Amino acid sequence: MTTPTQLLKDKVVIVTGAGGGVGKGVALEAARQGARVVVNDLGVSLNGESSGSSPAEEVVAEIKAAGGQAIADGGSVAEWESASGIVERAVSTFGRIDAVVHSAGILRDSIFHKMTPSDFETVMRVHLFGAFNMARAAAGHFREQNSGALVHMTSTAGLIGSVGQANYAAAKMGIVGLSRSISMDMARFGVRSNCIAPHAFSRMIESVPGLSPEEQERYLEKRRQTTRPEQIAPLAVFLCSDAAKDVTGQIFGARGNEVYLYNQPRPVRTLHRSEGWTPGTLAEMLVPAFQSSFTPAERTKNVLGWEAI
Known part of the structure; x- marks a missing residue:
């Protein structure tokens, strides 16, 4: 599994x-680019229930068939001990760890007034706690070797907005803050941390709130044709590589053949009153x-209104 320039x-x-x-x-592209890959997957359905299969083993077999090196791991990212075990397994098998791409996720969609505390916490644990657990478990190794890269998957559900996904959106925006903080705290050790907001047809968009079955099928068919998972992989692999040594603390988007850079919150207007403010003067002037x-309060489809190609 070799190419002329393996990043x-x-x-x-x-x-x-x-x-x-x-x-x-991402796993397949990382292997094509010369990486030894730990393929982690719990083997669960979209809502986090056991599927009884081992998709990680299937991906490992595909990598090995192409001449690459990989091992399968079925640990949960949602719990610290298990996540730490994933990193330690990588180090014990391959001798080191250079990058973590946190792509694990589940959905528990619900309109907010019907969302249960359990559905909120479960999604937060996989996405946000998972991002922390994996990054923190790798941080000590990165510090010792004075290098490392983290790539976190965020979402336009948090960056822009979505209906029926308050848990998912909160987790994905939390990941943005986490990644930004890691990029600052770990910079002295040569560690980089970035986010990708992917647009790709996968299990994570099979649940689309607010569409009729016919509308959903038309929507999904279009997404299958124009936004494929393999189109996200080059960006993730690039961010893991030494070629991206000067890129950290950023949020990227990838949709079809487009790659774009998101802005990040900064003040856009100021309002000053020399004698200070009262609720009444704010009501009058703000x-x-x-x-x-x-x-x-727009949804993703309103902001990214052009067609993916």
């Missing part, structure tokens, strides 16, 4: 949620001054 030659990469979808695409700069 990840001799590196060891963990990819969580790599049994299918975006994670699988809305007229700021309203033209308010961010509309």
